Amino acid sequence: MAHRQTLPVLPLRGTVIFPGVTQPIAAGRPGTLRAIEAALKGDRLVFAVAQRDNTDEPTPEILYTTGVIARIGQIQRGLGGVQLLLQGEQRATALQYSTTEGHLTAVVIPAEEMLPLNERDPAFEALHKETRERAAELGERRGLPEEVVHQVLDSVSEAGKFADLVAGYIELTVPEKQGLLETLSVEERLRRVLVHVQRQIGLLEAQEDIKSAVQEELGERQREMFLREQMKAIQKELGDDDQSKELEELREKLGKLELPREARQEVERELGRLERAGRESMEAQVIRTYLEWIAELPWGERSDDQLDLNRATAILDEDHYGLQDVKDRVLEFLAVRELRARQVADEVEKTGEVPAAKLMGDQDDATPTLQTSTNDSERQITDAKEAKARAMARGPILLFTGPPGVGKTSIAKSIAKALGREYVRVALGGARDEADIRGHRRTYVGALPGRIIQGMKQAGTKNPVFLLDEVDKLGQGFQGDPAAALLEVLDPAQNNAFVDHYLGVPFDLSECLFIATANFPQNIAGPLIDRMEVVEFAGYTEREKAEIAKKYLIPRQLEESGLGDKNVSFTDDAVMRVVSEYTREAGVRQLERQVGAVARKVARRVAQGDLTVIADNTIDAAEVRELLGRPRVHPEKAAEQNEVGVAAGMYYTPMGGDIMFVEAAIRRLPGARRSSDDGDVTQVSGYGNVSLILTGQLGDVMKESARAALTYAATHASGLQIPEDRLGSIEVHVHVPAGAIPKDGPSAGTAMSTAIVSAMSGRPVRRDVAMTGEATLRGRVLPIGGVKEKVLGAHRAGITTIILPKQNEADLEDIPEEVRDALSFHPVETLDEVFDLALLPAPRPVATPKTEMEVAEEAAAALR
Structure with a gap:
């Protein structure tokens, strides 16, 4: 039986307290104060019960019988009464009210809750979960932080206590709250709380809809205009009209621009918005920044072209040594533009008219011919300049490709210098966002135009030489493909109306002279490279590097090191030692670093008072070795003697060409070996099992070349003078030194075939021969790439005889004349020709039975 107790009564007006709240x-x-004092003298418990009506003198008749046993917590006394925290502990029912010592007391008995028969019942669990979700939604709609709402609600797990917690915080009338307090069934109380919560959510939604409708009816724009008129009047009274002056200056600046119709309309619209916006508002700042970008772009400014082919030739020769093929292509490029410009100038001079097709870039929507008159001479001059600029701009877009440091970027700068145009360089390496090219839309915070429009602002003219550097390094991210965004920029049929996302209006790029650079053109998207004409930059020879060092690099580095007035010079041997022993590259960047290192070390000694370093003002090869230390580069050199099983191949990388040695060795196995499934054992019909071992970090293509070479040697043994005992159970080991460096490609096929045949036949390979070419299973030699770089590398290594595919014979024209004169070239079509040139005669003749392949080939030849 529940325990009865007598407690002071704390009448509540306008509220109901729930357990746990x-x-x-x-x-x-x-009376209330006396009841509190009585509770404080005891165990601080009171019976908190709501009044039926709001009267000052409560009597038992106006008090409900169901209340809460509550504990008085923190209490603060004041002049008007007390403030106290009341914590509900348990429901209770008043059996009898009485008056004691001027305050009400009650005999109360705790009220037990009615729990559900099965708390795991799905219907009850669903009711509990739904009540929690709706209570959380109500709290968030009232503006409470989500973390606070979940922290409060998650602190109570029991369904009954949770219902009391929510009932204590939602807005209900006293009778409604009292009804919840008197509901002892937990399930029924949860259901009632859910209904009240859902009703309040609906009420809040309706209030929000009504508020939105009212705001629309009031007209925020009208209210804003009224307030701005008041602000203008106040500013006028204060004499603060700086904003008006700024607007007038900006309007005047924009009015002088030669803007297209779409741009002019957008500018006028934005100016109107700026006038209506507050000076310090965020919107005004955004609009002002946009209009300033418009004002600073070169809508009608252009450089006067000063194209003279003789002057351009002199500038290119002055700025760059070698690269004759590239210079010729650049001069052809400029010559076409000069002739087109002359055609326009002659036509204007003869007819007094500017051809609309020339003016519009030969577009399909060209306007009729513009007739000029004596009263419109200024317009005639402007149209003639524009037509000339457009005529010069049209044509292929050049793509300079080649290894780093060979002068791609500096050639573009020289073109701008020769044309008398502004030069702009935009580095595209690593750009992964389409917005890098097209810009961000103005709706984004911190939006800016793309790199193209930024470059045009930097140039200050609408016809600059625009270098797109490292287009092969463009990435592709989640924000779009920047390479695709470049398609419009580089398409002459579209770039006269290029739309940057930030500007939102067309900008004419058709007069720009776009030049792109790349190291690896195969990394450029097909549609993009299709819009450009590739101009290949090959690596420099060692002699060219030495000349570049003497003419450009050494004077610049001596000047930067403070030795410009010391008359310091390098001997030819010193320069060649730096080139050959301390650099390994196709370009000259590393060479300039090494020259700079020598100059800095000399400068340090001079600064310390050691004048003996430059006593004779000359740095020789021995001093280079002393200053730079041990050589950093160890290129391959031609073998000192003819060797069996070692053939010199040639390879090419973006850093330049060089030779590599392919080594082959034969070992007779003690017994026959079974053919394996992993491809390492090659079955040769009629001659046992041949085990092939490949080492040296070879790629799949080189491995296949080695297998093809071995099969060719085994099936043509008689003609290749391979002894019969070398065709049984043997192990063929092919190795390419520099084993830590991955290698791949088909051009080592001839070298591998030569090394394997040499090892199997015992015929030495000539030490002065290097070869390149793809070899087939039938012994044909197919063409390869990079002939110039490979030949230059072989020449540096001391090779005197070059074997290359017959179809690559035309590539020899690209090789410098002094290198061609120093080498002997042998174009070949078959491996037999390679072996005749590269292999020395066998020490003694051998008699090997003809293989099945050789017999079949002879029979086929007889039928022809």
Whole structure:
């Protein structure tokens, strides 16, 4: 049986306290204060019960019988009464009210909750979960932080206590709250709380809809205009009209621009918005920045072209040594533009008219011919300049490709210098966002135009030489493909109306002279490279590097090191030692670093007072070795003697060409070996099992070349003078030194075939021969790439005889004349020709039975 107890009564006006809820209460009535004092003298418990009506003198008749046994927590006394925290602990029912010592007391008995028969019942669990979700939604709609709402609600797990917690915080009338307090069934109480919560959510939604409708009816724009008129009047009274002056200056600046119709309309619209916006508002800042970008772009400014082919030739020769093929292509490129410009100038001079097709870039929507008159001479001059600029701009877009440091970027700068145009360089390496090219839309915070429009602002003219550097390094991210965004920029049929996302209006790029650079053109998207004409930059020879060092690099580095007035010079041997022993590259960047290192070390010694370093003002090869230390580069050199099983191949990388040695060795196995499935054992019909071992970090293509070479040697043994005992159970080991470096490609096929045949036949390979070419299973030699770089590398290594595919014979024209004169070239079509040139005669003749392949080939030849 529940325990009865007598407690002071704390009458509540306008509120109901629930178990588990702490609520602040203000008490000021004498009877209530006496009840609180009585509770404080005891165990601080009171019977908190709501009044049926709001009267100052509560009597038992106006008090509900169901209330809460509550504990008085923190209490603060004041002049008007007390403030106390009341924490509900348990429901209780008043059996009898009475008056004791000027305050009400009650005999109460705790009220037990009615729990559900099965708390795991799906219907009850669903009701509990739904009530929690709707209570959380209500809290968030009232503006409470999500973390606070979940922290409060998640602190109670029991369904009954949770219902009391929510009931204590939602806005209900006293009778409604009292009804929830008197509901002892937990399930029924949860259901009632859910109904009240859902009703309040609906009420909040309706209030929000009504508020939105009212705001629309009031007209925020009208209210804003009224307030701005007041602000203008106040500013006028204060004499603060700086904003008006700024607007007038900006309007005047924009009015002088030669803007297209779409741009002019957008500018006028934005100016109107700026006038209506507050000076310090965020919107005004965004609009002002946009209009300033418009004002600073070169809508009608252009450089006067000063194209003279003789002057351009002199500038290119002055700025760059070698690269004759590239210079010729650049001069052809410029010559076409000069002739087109002359055609326009002659036509204007003869007819007094500017051809509309020339003016519009030969577009399909060209306007009729513009007739000029004596009263419109200024317009005639402007149209003639524009037509000339457009005529010069049209044509292929050059793509300079080649290894780093060979002068791609500096050639573009020289073109701008020769044309008398502004030069702009945009580095595209690593760009992964389409917005890098097209810009961000103005709706984004911190939006800016793309790199193209930024470059045009930097140039200050609409016809600059625009270098797109490292287009092969463009990435592709989640924000779009920047390479695709470049398609419009580089398409002459579209770039006269290029739309940057930030500007939102067309900008004419058709007069720009676009030049792109790349190291690896195969990394450029097909549609993009299709819009450009490739101009290949090959690596420099060692002699060219030495000349570049003497003419450009050494004077610049001596000047930067403070030795410009010391008359310091390098001997030819010193320069060649730096080139050959301390650099390994196709370009000259590393060479300039090494020259700079020598100059800095000399400068340090001079600064310390050691004048003996430059006593004779000359740095020789021995001093280079002393200053730079041990050589950093160890290129391959031609073998000192003819060797069996070692053939010199040639390879090419973006850093330049060089030779590599392919080594082959034969070992007779003690017994026959079974053919394996992993491809390492090659079965040769009629001659046992041949085990092939490949080492040296070879790629799949080189491995296949080695297998093809071995099969060719085994099937043509008689003609290749391979002894019969070398065709049984043997192990063929092919190795390419520099084993830590991955290698791949088909051009080592001839070298591998030569090394394997040499090892199997015992015929030495000539030490002065290097070869390149793809070899087939039938012994044909197919063409390869990079002939110039490979030949230059072989020449540096001391090779005197070059074997290359017959179809690559035309590539020899690209090789410098002094290198061609120093080498002997042998174009071949078959491996037999390679072996005749590269292999020395066998020490003694051998007699090997003809293989099945050789017999079949002879029979086929007889039928022809």
